[in-house]
Amino acid sequence: MSRGPLLFKDIDTPGLAGLETYRGLGGYEALAATLGGRSPGECIEIVKASGLRGRGGAGFPAGLKWSFVPKNSPRPKYIVCNADESEPGTFKDRELMVLNPHLLVEGMILAGYAIGSNQGYIYFRGEFAYVQKIMDRAIAEARSAGLLGESVLGTPFQFQLHTHLGAGAYICGEETALLSSLEGFRGQPRLKPPFPAVEGLYASPTVVNNVETLMNVPHILKHGAQWYRQWGTEKSAGTKVLSVSGPVKRPGNYEIPLGLPLRTLIESPEYCGGMRDGLEVKGVIPGGSSVPVLPASLLDTGLDYESMNAAGTFLGSGGVIVIDDQTCMVDALWNLLRFYAHESCGKCTPCREGTYWMVQILERIEQGGGTERDIDLLGDIADNILGKSFCALGDAAAMPVQGMLKHFRAEFEYHVKHKRCLVNRRRQSVLEVVA
Amino acid sequence: MNHAPIMPLEAPGTREWPEHVLAEVAGAISRYPVKRSAVLPLLWIAQRTWGWLPPAALSLVARTLELDEPFVFGVATFYTMFNLKPVGRHHLQVCMTLSCSLMGADRLFKHLEHRLGIGHGETTPDGRFTLRRVECLAACGGGPCMQVDLDYHENLDEAKVDALLETLE
Amino acid sequence: MSAPVRVTIDDRTIEVPAGTLITEAARAAGIHVPVFCSHDKLQPLGACRICVVEVGTPKLGADRKPVVGPDGRAEIAWMPKVQTSCTMPVSEGMVVRTTSDTATRARKGVMEFLLVNHPLDCPVCDEGGECQLQDLAFAFGQDFSRMESNKRTFDSEDLGPIVKKEANRCIVCMRCVRYCDEVMGEDALTAHQRGVRTEISSFDRQPLACEQCGNCVEVCPVGALTALPYRFKARPWDLRQHITICPWCANGCSVRLGVRGMEILRARGTEFRGVNQEFLCARGRFGYEYVNAPDRLTSPLVRQGGSLQPATFDAAVAEVAARLRDIAAAHGPGSVAILGGERLNVEEQYLLQKLARGVLGTNNVDARTRLTTRVPGAAILKATGGGRPALTFGGLYEAQETLVLFDDLQGESPFAQATAIRGRHQQGGHLTVAHARRVKLARTKFGADWLGLAPGSELALLHALTKSALDLGDPVDLPAEVAAGLGALRSALAAWTAERITAETGVPAAKVAAAAKRLRDAERKALLFGRAVAENPQAPALLQAIENLAWATGALTASRSFVMYAGPQSDSQGALDMGLSPDCLPGYVPVGDAAGRAAFEKSWGRTLPSGPGLSAPEILDAAAAGTVRALWIVGDHWLASAPDRAKAEQALARAEFVVVNEMFLTATAQQAHVVFPVAAFAEKDGAVTNCERRVQRAPRSLAPRRGTKPDWEILQLVAQALGADWRYRTSEDVYRELARLVPGYAQTSWATLLPDGVAWSATRVAGSLAYHEGAGPAAGDGLWLLAGGTLFAQGSLSARSATLAKLGRGPRAFLGAADAARLGLAAGDSVELAGPAGTLVLPFEQDDCVPANAVFVPYALAGDGLGRLGAPSGAGLRVKVRRVTATATVGA
Numbered sequence A: 001m002s003r004g005p006l007l008f009k010d011i012d013t014p015g016l017a018g019l020e021t022y023r024g025l026g027g028y029e030a031l032a033a034t035l036g037g038r039s040p041g042e043c044i045e046i047v048k049a050s051g052l053r054g055r056g057g058a059g060f061p062a063g064l065k066w067s068f069v070p071k072n073s074p075r076p077k078y079i080v081c082n083a084d085e086s087e088p089g090t091f092k093d094r095e096l097m098v099l100n101p102h103l104l105v106e107g108m109i110l111a112g113y114a115i116g117s118n119q120g121y122i123y124f125r126g127e128f129a130y131v132q133k134i135m136d137r138a139i140a141e142a143r144s145a146g147l148l149g150e151s152v153l154g155t156p157f158q159f160q161l162h163t164h165l166g167a168g169a170y171i172c173g174e175e176t177a178l179l180s181s182l183e184g185f186r187g188q189p190r191l192k193p194p195f196p197a198v199e200g201l202y203a204s205p206t207v208v209n210n211v212e213t214l215m216n217v218p219h220i221l222k223h224g225a226q227w228y229r230q231w232g233t234e235k236s237a238g239t240k241v242l243s244v245s246g247p248v249k250r251p252g253n254y255e256i257p258l259g260l261p262l263r264t265l266i267e268s269p270e271y272c273g274g275m276r277d278g279l280e281v282k283g284v285i286p287g288g289s290s291v292p293v294l295p296a297s298l299l300d301t302g303l304d305y306e307s308m309n310a311a312g313t314f315l316g317s318g319g320v321i322v323i324d325d326q327t328c329m330v331d332a333l334w335n336l337l338r339f340y341a342h343e344s345c346g347k348c349t350p351c352r353e354g355t356y357w358m359v360q361i362l363e364r365i366e367q368g369g370g371t372e373r374d375i376d377l378l379g380d381i382a383d384n385i386l387g388k389s390f391c392a393l394g395d396a397a398a399m400p401v402q403g404m405l406k407h408f409r410a411e412f413e414y415h416v417k418h419k420r421c422l423v424n425r426r427r428q429s430v431l432e433v434v435a
Numbered sequence B: 001m002n003h004a005p006i007m008p009l010e011a012p013g014t015r016e017w018p019e020h021v022l023a024e025v026a027g028a029i030s031r032y033p034v035k036r037s038a039v040l041p042l043l044w045i046a047q048r049t050w051g052w053l054p055p056a057a058l059s060l061v062a063r064t065l066e067l068d069e070p071f072v073f074g075v076a077t078f079y080t081m082f083n084l085k086p087v088g089r090h091h092l093q094v095c096m097t098l099s100c101s102l103m104g105a106d107r108l109f110k111h112l113e114h115r116l117g118i119g120h121g122e123t124t125p126d127g128r129f130t131l132r133r134v135e136c137l138a139a140c141g142g143g144p145c146m147q148v149d150l151d152y153h154e155n156l157d158e159a160k161v162d163a164l165l166e167t168l169e
Numbered sequence C: 001m002s003a004p005v006r007v008t009i010d011d012r013t014i015e016v017p018a019g020t021l022i023t024e025a026a027r028a029a030g031i032h033v034p035v036f037c038s039h040d041k042l043q044p045l046g047a048c049r050i051c052v053v054e055v056g057t058p059k060l061g062a063d064r065k066p067v068v069g070p071d072g073r074a075e076i077a078w079m080p081k082v083q084t085s086c087t088m089p090v091s092e093g094m095v096v097r098t099t100s101d102t103a104t105r106a107r108k109g110v111m112e113f114l115l116v117n118h119p120l121d122c123p124v125c126d127e128g129g130e131c132q133l134q135d136l137a138f139a140f141g142q143d144f145s146r147m148e149s150n151k152r153t154f155d156s157e158d159l160g161p162i163v164k165k166e167a168n169r170c171i172v173c174m175r176c177v178r179y180c181d182e183v184m185g186e187d188a189l190t191a192h193q194r195g196v197r198t199e200i201s202s203f204d205r206q207p208l209a210c211e212q213c214g215n216c217v218e219v220c221p222v223g224a225l226t227a228l229p230y231r232f233k234a235r236p237w238d239l240r241q242h243i244t245i246c247p248w249c250a251n252g253c254s255v256r257l258g259v260r261g262m263e264i265l266r267a268r269g270t271e272f273r274g275v276n277q278e279f280l281c282a283r284g285r286f287g288y289e290y291v292n293a294p295d296r297l298t299s300p301l302v303r304q305g306g307s308l309q310p311a312t313f314d315a316a317v318a319e320v321a322a323r324l325r326d327i328a329a330a331h332g333p334g335s336v337a338i339l340g341g342e343r344l345n346v347e348e349q350y351l352l353q354k355l356a357r358g359v360l361g362t363n364n365v366d367a368r369t370r371l372t373t374r375v376p377g378a379a380i381l382k383a384t385g386g387g388r389p390a391l392t393f394g395g396l397y398e399a400q401e402t403l404v405l406f407d408d409l410q411g412e413s414p415f416a417q418a419t420a421i422r423g424r425h426q427q428g429g430h431l432t433v434a435h436a437r438r439v440k441l442a443r444t445k446f447g448a449d450w451l452g453l454a455p456g457s458e459l460a461l462l463h464a465l466t467k468s469a470l471d472l473g474d475p476v477d478l479p480a481e482v483a484a485g486l487g488a489l490r491s492a493l494a495a496w497t498a499e500r501i502t503a504e505t506g507v508p509a510a511k512v513a514a515a516a517k518r519l520r521d522a523e524r525k526a527l528l529f530g531r532a533v534a535e536n537p538q539a540p541a542l543l544q545a546i547e548n549l550a551w552a553t554g555a556l557t558a559s560r561s562f563v564m565y566a567g568p569q570s571d572s573q574g575a576l577d578m579g580l581s582p583d584c585l586p587g588y589v590p591v592g593d594a595a596g597r598a599a600f601e602k603s604w605g606r607t608l609p610s611g612p613g614l615s616a617p618e619i620l621d622a623a624a625a626g627t628v629r630a631l632w633i634v635g636d637h638w639l640a641s642a643p644d645r646a647k648a649e650q651a652l653a654r655a656e657f658v659v660v661n662e663m664f665l666t667a668t669a670q671q672a673h674v675v676f677p678v679a680a681f682a683e684k685d686g687a688v689t690n691c692e693r694r695v696q697r698a699p700r701s702l703a704p705r706r707g708t709k710p711d712w713e714i715l716q717l718v719a720q721a722l723g724a725d726w727r728y729r730t731s732e733d734v735y736r737e738l739a740r741l742v743p744g745y746a747q748t749s750w751a752t753l754l755p756d757g758v759a760w761s762a763t764r765v766a767g768s769l770a771y772h773e774g775a776g777p778a779a780g781d782g783l784w785l786l787a788g789g790t791l792f793a794q795g796s797l798s799a800r801s802a803t804l805a806k807l808g809r810g811p812r813a814f815l816g817a818a819d820a821a822r823l824g825l826a827a828g829d830s831v832e833l834a835g836p837a838g839t840l841v842l843p844f845e846q847d848d849c850v851p852a853n854a855v856f857v858p859y860a861l862a863g864d865g866l867g868r869l870g871a872p873s874g875a876g877l878r879v880k881v882r883r884v885t886a887t888a889t890v891g892a
């Protein structure tokens, strides 16, 4: 049974990670067709027309980004795949790469061809050493089959592809930090502008795209823009892989047509099949931990960029974290803020100091020492970070706070008033173990 | 609690690359137009070779890439996966971020602490395990999860963890 | 230059060049935007976020033209977020609000964040009173803290002998790390960890392995890095702060001394003044300590019955006047000679030669005591374009191609080195370094091309470069008198074939040719030379060869290309300008030029000697031979600086009368008949001329040590005792007189020299092209002796500054690994160097920057003097080196 209409269509085919099987299912046909008869400019136009938007989080139109690369720069150009997959709640790129590595290789070659680049790098988060091995194997296979190297498929187009392993830093998912890291520096973000498309890796024009974004490219170039638009909405075209986690019956990756209602994803037997153990949904973080939470009352919101924005949150990276009614939201937020404080790169003041401070306050509230004033202070700090940090990690730490205070303030107030949680399933279970 | 280092702080032989990794080192450098880019790959090779990164290994990486030593030190400490202190033979890294936490990661971690008699960042006296809390591993759908050395283990509970530990020497 | 754009900042509209950062534009408009991480000398970072402002740009219509609102003004589209003004360049029509509610609220938020983990320990912090965080907290902070939890803490640590670190106070602006990298090229500091645990430290927390410049302390806006030598000594408001000029090299950095009572407690950069602004090297920052030394001379000394006895100034002056008069009367004025004075200020230098010529009647005066051969007083000026503007630091920063000839800038010109590094880092300039040793600037990390020439082949390399440059075609725009020599030069250089170049210089001919081509092709080029050329035994030929090269590559003709001479001492340039040479009056007037002399004769009221006097090496010979009978040595430890120590000892023993002006009782002073105790640089007023030929005021910062006088007063007392009608009330009176007589200094006065000095240029000597074959490298065996300056040790004074002495680590000889192995040297051993005239035993240290077959001994680390080995003959000196065991040297 197919797990999705496009990227997940054949994904469970045994041996798909091997070149032969991949080719048997039509793999590298897009590449052959493109190199055989399409100009780079045409490729960019097709991707533009498809409406494909970046799947790494920001949702920036992929074709448009490619078109920013200067045509006649004397410097080499680079295509870099962001396989950092570091946004909490997101685990799609890992599965996609492990099961279908050649799709990414093909996507990178095509993207390289479109922007005039002869060199690509795939940047993995450090924990993905085993994924790197799988990709390296696919790259080696592709190289021996003449799909990579001096002459791709016998054409004058040459393309080299290498993998690069990070070493444990969420911030390296941010594209300029990723480039710093790839250049051998501490993985800290850089000033924008200049944007990477103009001055990226080694100060050369560089396109950074997410794994899923690049994996859509072969399909689009093979079947055309209109074909891709059969899924999704006008502004959010195509499919999106959503990673669902939390106490649902069947967590995992689901490829949905954009616009599918959140409730369908969580409740339909075709997808997650509802909550387990008789739990209820209290809230859902729909786009990775960095976006504001949605209360259960907004479950009917469509999973597309525009509907999510209208509901005050973002589709982001598609990491859907389902929070049950037995979970203490103060504890949940404290957990998330620990993540951001741990991952703040330390470059800019608001994020470095603000995330630490918010953790201290949340700890105080959670442990019964908080006051009403602390709740306002929390909101103030988030406000002082939002839009004032160097990169979007600061915003990513501030938005969950704002979302929680907007929808679940009552739980925080209960906490400071009664010095305990309204609900807390996990703390109890922990206590059992300790006892 | 703290345990004596497993290896002497100046691990023997870290002044030069051992013969068997020379090709790998050269290969890593050849992948980039700028030598400095190879700093993470070389740190990884060093860590694989010696289990951790003693100062001499950092100097070696600096020398190999014609970088200044402090620069390499700054890079190595920025990332969480480089061990600047010796670690046990197996590195248990339990994800504690929200999705895993919702599924019982805190409880699992307590269990491990209890069973191994060590806390976060510590190593068992026999040098077999180092235990760490880590942030999201990108395996949220399989929470609670844990990375043991390079391998992922998902949908864990106390019994599964106990069985897993048995298989690790 | 970019086209100007109009921006409006807080309702003030100004025009600035496009690309100007908002912070700079605001400064130009007189509006202060606070900054922490931003620093004039560093690339923008935008990390601290304190400088945030609101920014709007004109709304553009469909026609890409600004939309005009109902009030007739361009409508403004405000950016949704506040922007960092330190990173954002202005654009046409931009509107900036620095104090709007939004901007102020954001800045207050940042201020509050900065204090979240700050310990607020101002009462025990050395930065207190001059801390930017403290100042801003007063301006923007609130008087209560909303941070009630535990703060993140770090341990404090000492990063070597200079830098104390209190990481809890750090605001992670990264200025120190960036300065260390971008300006100093050291990369000794780095950030450890990340996030709130980010901590500035060194490699593995070891002592900083660097130049110990302390600039990290200087640029730290808070008290996270403080200077250990100054720790807990004073509060800034207890100090008198005086800006003067650093005495340690020809770069002429401005230094801000902190003085309490009669003691200098610290030296700092000056932030917005001087060539250097915040920069100082270790010498500039810690070298002042000798001024406070307890063993300074505080009374004149007069020899009585074989020993030096304290005397009054009156008695000492009378003795000097009487003895000089007698000797000159008995043996003629030529029996008297004056040596030294390179470190004096220009007023004193002027008086020193005036005393020689106008009072004693002799041209036997030479400041350059290290010379082994006679070098015309105008030769250096001629090599740098005859008075054409010299290369400035600004020009060096901008240069696309810089050629450093034979000096290790780290020791000789630390600020020039920093400027070259910053230029390379921020402007992408390229460096070519010609030096026998692989000096710091020649490291690959600066992208430099290193021409590692064979010792003694300096002249050959210059010929080779010039030949290669001329092979690319005739240079353009040569003045006629220069062009006249082109044909002859070409034919003489024809002998320099590629094979010969490679063989004689040890540098592949192709590499030489590439360097010449780079220099010729670059639009903005910079050529630097200094002590290694000026004091080389072949100096006259080298100077002509440098001039040849400069003309051949366009370094003297292209509009933004220049040559710099950075002499060995703080006022080496002034000494030349003021005529402290036997053949030139002040302003490079040849002593034989009757018309030129007349102006001085008129002013000084007597006829002047017209025949050239003896140069320093000639004075040495003459004194040793007994024909020069009276010597006056000014501010120079001659026994250490004279090229042949044995001969100098003989000269001092033989001379009938020796006067020494000194701060300390050096071995030279001990041989004198009269010693005058003099004031230190900070204790006297005057002007000095740096390597940009910038004449700068060096104002007095504290009163002279009791019992001492500035040199100029002593010179005047003696002149008066000799009957001269000198009536200078202050050294400014001297300056007025010299400014009247010396072209280049004309139009200047003390008042015009503040705050930034005046760089003089005035064509004084005509250029030429000429070829001198020169002596090839000396034959014979033994290792080449490479001498030179080093950072921590300079002259005889650095040993009197405790911090420098600690950093310099005492006398040493450096050899490369191969020679060390061949000689069986191990750590702890010493080596004996044997030259034609004597031997020297020094502790050995291995240094792989020293080429094979050579030994490097920094002048100031040569124990009692390289001159012990004897004067070098031909090009360079060879010495026999052998190992002496550590025990054998004890007591040697």
Ligand SMILES: Cc1cc2nc3c(=O)[nH]c(=O)nc-3n(C[C@H](O)[C@H](O)[C@H](O)COP(=O)(O)O)c2cc1C
Binding pocket: A053, A054, A055, A056, A057, A058, A059, A060, A062, A082, A083, A084, A085, A086, A087, A170, A171, A172, A173, A174, A175, A176, A208, A209, A210, A211, A213, A214, A391, A392, A393, A396
């Ligand atoms: C803090 C932070 C973390 C990010 N992490 C990731 C990531 O793990 N993977 C990813 O593809 N994009 C991540 N991004 C987004 C990237 O910066 C970038 O927008 C993306 O890689 C562009 O690819 P796309 O246009 O194909 O989405 C992150 C952004 C921020 C600010």
Ligand code: SF4
Binding pocket: A171, A189, A343, A344, A345, A346, A347, A348, A349, A351, A352, A389, A390, A391, A392, A393, A394, A395
């Ligand atoms: S917001 Fe600032 S501290 Fe946080 S990750 Fe970005 S640059 Fe680093």
Ligand code: FES
Binding pocket: C034, C035, C036, C037, C038, C045, C046, C047, C048, C049, C050, C051, C052, C084, C085, C086, C087
């Ligand atoms: S001064 Fe602008 S961000 Fe620091």
